Amino acid sequence: MAPAVRAEYQEELDRLEESALGGLDLVSAALSRTLEAIEHQDVELAQIVVADDDRIDGRYLEVHQALITLLATQSPVATDLRLISALLHVLKNVERMGDQCVNVCKMIPLTGNEPPSHPEMVKLILAMGSQTKRLISQAKRAFAERDVELAQDLVRQDDAVDDLNRDCFRLALEIGDDADRREWAMTMLLAARAIERTADNAVDIGEQVAFVVTGLFREFEDASHPAP
Amino acid sequence: MPVTGAAKPEAESSEAEMKPPLPSTASSTVPADTRASAGRPAKTIETRDVNLFHGNFQAVEGVTMTVEPNKVTALIGSSGCGKTTFLRSLNRMHELTAGARMEGEITLDGHDVYGRGVDPVQVRRLVGMVFQQPNPFPTMSIYDNVAAGLNLSQGKVKRVDRDAIVERSLRGAHLWSEVKDRLEKPGAGLSGGQQQRLCIARAIAVEPEVLLMDEPCSALDPVATLAIEDLIGELKTKYTIAIVTHNMQQASRASDVTAFFNLEATGKPGRLIEIGPTEKIFTSPSQQATEDYVSGRFG
Numbered sequence: 001m002a003p004a005v006r007a008e009y010q011e012e013l014d015r016l017e018e019s020a021l022g023g024l025d026l027v028s029a030a031l032s033r034t035l036e037a038i039e040h041q042d043v044e045l046a047q048i049v050v051a052d053d054d055r056i057d058g059r060y061l062e063v064h065q066a067l068i069t070l071l072a073t074q075s076p077v078a079t080d081l082r083l084i085s086a087l088l089h090v091l092k093n094v095e096r097m098g099d100q101c102v103n104v105c106k107m108i109p110l111t112g113n114e115p116p117s118h119p120e121m122v123k124l125i126l127a128m129g130s131q132t133k134r135l136i137s138q139a140k141r142a143f144a145e146r147d148v149e150l151a152q153d154l155v156r157q158d159d160a161v162d163d164l165n166r167d168c169f170r171l172a173l174e175i176g177d178d179a180d181r182r183e184w185a186m187t188m189l190l191a192a193r194a195i196e197r198t199a200d201n202a203v204d205i206g207e208q209v210a211f212v213v214t215g216l217f218r219e220f221e222d223a224s225h226p227a228p
Numbered sequence: 229m230p231v232t233g234a235a236k237p238e239a240e241s242s243e244a245e246m247k248p249p250l251p252s253t254a255s256s257t258v259p260a261d262t263r264a265s266a267g268r269p270a271k272t273i274e275t276r277d278v279n280l281f282h283g284n285f286q287a288v289e290g291v292t293m294t295v296e297p298n299k300v301t302a303l304i305g306s307s308g309c310g311k312t313t314f315l316r317s318l319n320r321m322h323e324l325t326a327g328a329r330m331e332g333e334i335t336l337d338g339h340d341v342y343g344r345g346v347d348p349v350q351v352r353r354l355v356g357m358v359f360q361q362p363n364p365f366p367t368m369s370i371y372d373n374v375a376a377g378l379n380l381s382q383g384k385v386k387r388v389d390r391d392a393i394v395e396r397s398l399r400g401a402h403l404w405s406e407v408k409d410r411l412e413k414p415g416a417g418l419s420g421g422q423q424q425r426l427c428i429a430r431a432i433a434v435e436p437e438v439l440l441m442d443e444p445c446s447a448l449d450p451v452a453t454l455a456i457e458d459l460i461g462e463l464k465t466k467y468t469i470a471i472v473t474h475n476m477q478q479a480s481r482a483s484d485v486t487a488f489f490n491l492e493a494t495g496k497p498g499r500l501i502e503i504g505p506t507e508k509i510f511t512s513p514s515q516q517a518t519e520d521y522v523s524g525r526f527g
Contacts, residue, residue: 006524006525075476075477076523077480077510077511077522077523078510078511078512078513078518078519078522079519079523081510081511082511082512214512215508215512216512
């Protein structure tokens with residue numbers, strides 16, 4: 001193959017990686033708006049997040065198709081093959097994270113215009129969201145820099161999100177007998193769960209970093225076989 | 229050549245410590261129609277510190293590797309890296325070139341292929357070869373092309389046995405159904421892919437232990453290529469196969485083990501850089517040179 005053709009292929013692969021990782025910036029922006037919508041009970045902003053998810057889905061479709069074309073036309077192997085496989089996983093996670101923001105935003109109208117909110121629970125959810133944004137940013141940097149250590153550190157960062165999620169659950173249990181308050185708390189628990197899953201998606205991206213670098217895939221943490 | 233057989237390892241004579249001679253195949257003692265070799269364990273080729281020369285020029289340096297039984301081993305590498313020379317050394321075809329020389333050791337199931345007294349013709353019967361360009365004998369019929377090797381290696385074979393061997397070999401090469409009604413027609417009248425399968429039938433007619441293939445599909449279209457690759461996959465259940473190919477996808481599709489040859493610079497001898505399971509070579513090779521080659525980052 002002529003070097004020029006190979007150079008074009010390399011440029012295209014670089015461009016697609018940037019574009020796929022750029023999807024994480026879109027997710028991060030969507031999550032920021034989602035948190036703001038929760039904090040201010042902003043139904044309009046929530047609707048914008050739902051509508052804007054088309055941009056994330058569009059990014060998924062566009063980069064996914066281009067990667068499939070590279071697979072079909074360039075027969076990538078070795079590191080390139082691992083990278084393309086990993087980018088397909090990254091894209092799937094980006095798309096899932098976008099959907100989780102949509103899930104949360106669709107719940108905001110359910111809680112009513114003036115919900116019987118519990119400030120501490122809202123604070124916990126906002127803290128979960130901020131921590132998840134840090135995970136997303138760290139996952140992106142770990143991937144771009146092929147930094148396995150930074151990727152593995154995502155597990156530690158994710159533990160903080162899981163702790164906050166458990167705190168939310170405890171608060172919901174103690175929220176009292178008022179039916180409206182309990183309904184609000186249940187809805188907020190679902191929102192917290194969606195954010196917690198978003199953080200898990202960031203850890204999944206970290207696992208792909210290790211795969212690209214080492215050629216071996218392993219879960220950083222196996223939920224079905226937790227470490228003793 | 230010592231005559232101590234492998235079946236007598238307990239023998240205490242000094243000859244017992246020497247490598248036994250190349251085994252004769254069962255072909256001379258077992259009737260042809262009963263020699264169905266499916267599922268038989270094939271033989272292993274091992275090379276140790278093999279250096280190959282064309283006159284003063286060293287083409288290959290220090291190759292130590294194993295061609296495992298019942299597996300397809302692909303030899304890949306850029307032109308001039310010595311992979312074909314190495315392949316040809318495995319059945320002593322290398323020495324047919326004027327000025328060619330070999331150092332090191334090549335064994336077939338422990339028997340020294342280059343041992344004193346070993347007949348190169350016998351080696352080439354045990355280790356058959358299929359070439360890049362299909363090379364049927366142009367004036368011979370399809371039948372005679374397949375039987376040609378038998379006549380050369382086994383002397384007179386009864387007609388009924390020969391018929392059985394020709395049919396079995398053509399079936400083994402996936403050609404029987406296409407030629408069974410025109411066995412007396414010239415082999416040269418077949419298509420390129422059919423001719424190559426005819427050459428494979430000719431190679432397996434003499435019941436070799438190992439099949440060497442030197443870019444067997446490079447002159448074939450994709451359909452014929454796929455037919456040969458399917459055939460290779462089937463043949464490995466009976467034979468040990470080593471194949472030289474420039475087609476990376478063919479290596480990744482059709483082989484179990486891949487060996488990458490490279491040369492440091494023009495004029496230097498080719499060396500084995502890396503050998504391993506094909507899946508590993510094409511997903512996470514351990515050497516940067518291998519990665520660069522299989523990814524097309526060279527030149």
